[in-house]
Amino acid sequence: MKTISTFLSWTLLLFVAILCFPAGHAIAAEPLTAGALAIPFLGMGLIDIFDTRTMIEAVEQMYRPGRWLRDTFFPAAVPADTESLDVDIIKGGRKLAPFCSPLTEGKVVPGVGFTTQTLKPGYIKPKRVTTAADLLTRSPGAILYAGGETIEQRAQKKLGADLADLMDTIDRREEWMAASALDLGAITMKIKGETADQSVLVDFQMAATHKITLAGTDLWSDAASDPLAKLASIASTIRKDSGVSPDVLVLGSDAAAAFVKNAAVQKYMDMLKVDVGQIKPQELPQGVTYICSLRYPGLFIDVYSYDEWYEHEDTNVLTPMVPLKKAWLGSTRSANRTQYAVIQDIEAIEGGMAAVSRFPKSWVTKDPAVRWLMVQAAPLPTMKQPDAFASIQVLA
Secondary structure (H helix, E strand, O other): OHHHHHHHHHHHHHHHHHHHOOOOOOOOOOOOOHHHHHHHHHHHOOHHHHOHHHHOOOOOOOOOOOOHHHHHHOOEOOOOOOOOEEEEEEOOOOOOOOOOOOOOOOOOOOOOOEEEEEEOOOOEOOEEEEEHHHHHOOOOOOOOOOOOOOHHHHHHHHHHHHHHHHHHHHHHHHHHHHHHHHHHOEEEEEEOOOOOOEEEEEEOOOOHHHEEEOOHHHOOOOOOOOHHHHHHHHHHHHHHHHOOOOOEEEEOHHHHHHHHHOHHHHHHHHHOOOOOOOEEEEEOOOOEEEEEEEEEOOEEEEEEEEOOEEEOOOOOOEEEOOOOOEEEEEOOOOOOEEEEOOOOOHHHHHOOOOOOOOEEEEEEEEOOEEEEEEEEEOEEEEOOOHHHOEEEEOOO
């Protein structure tokens, strides 16, 4: 009976994970909450068992990944049912309707130009293994005396923690892809192959004039610099090239410190004491700090700094998502999207769950006797309007 109970527990929790990640939605890796599980299991008396927050008494030090860049600049598209994605890169036009006599035929006006790339996103499938030893060992915070957690309860808790952790690694990878697109106008994916690794470049064709390196008195560290005037000029270039007005400025930590200390910025803020342009720093979730709202001639933006980090896959060194000395100027109203290719898994296909942003699965091997948990995804944040953004090196 214990074997059946344990099997049913794993199956039900995995079923909950699939319910929480339905087709047609981009799913963030939030912890499983009572609210998310109450509907399916309210009548079954299993809410306390499957609610990770109520079961885990110890405070586990887990760094929740930020997803602000992805959610702000690359809203989710409906997951596709194909392994390749069509990425339309739009270049804005400024054509005028031609004059003609009312007695002549109408004149053909070319549509807005765009190019299409057909791409296969790098496939993601992190997995975690559970052995018998993992379930026989007391988990952090569990009591030692009789009446403590059972093996089945430890199995359920470990599954919930592992599932959340795997979802986090995928979210962090998507955030890294979004950051790379905003910084370089391209994403380089290092894909581990069956026989050899390969590097795949996805180039969104951001214009060279939108990748800017400041020098001399333009550097924000220079006493003679005027960041607002320079940003207004760059914003004008963005509007000219894309037809979209930038509305957000994202700063690395060093860039943010230089920005608020700059004499020209402070002078402008002093002139506008009330709501227009006043600096009112406030901490937002996931490492985002709102600095100010700017209403400068030619520049109507909200300014943020973003202090989120990841472990570099080659060096294992903690690396900032936004380079410390850079600023990104862009629009939340662009056509950018996070696209998802099909899940290439027989169970997902046969179960009608292939067109999803995440697909978790679990299985047991008999020798060695271990349980595997894996989450699969095929995401690609796509920069459909690359000229609606600019990446600026503001400090030397």
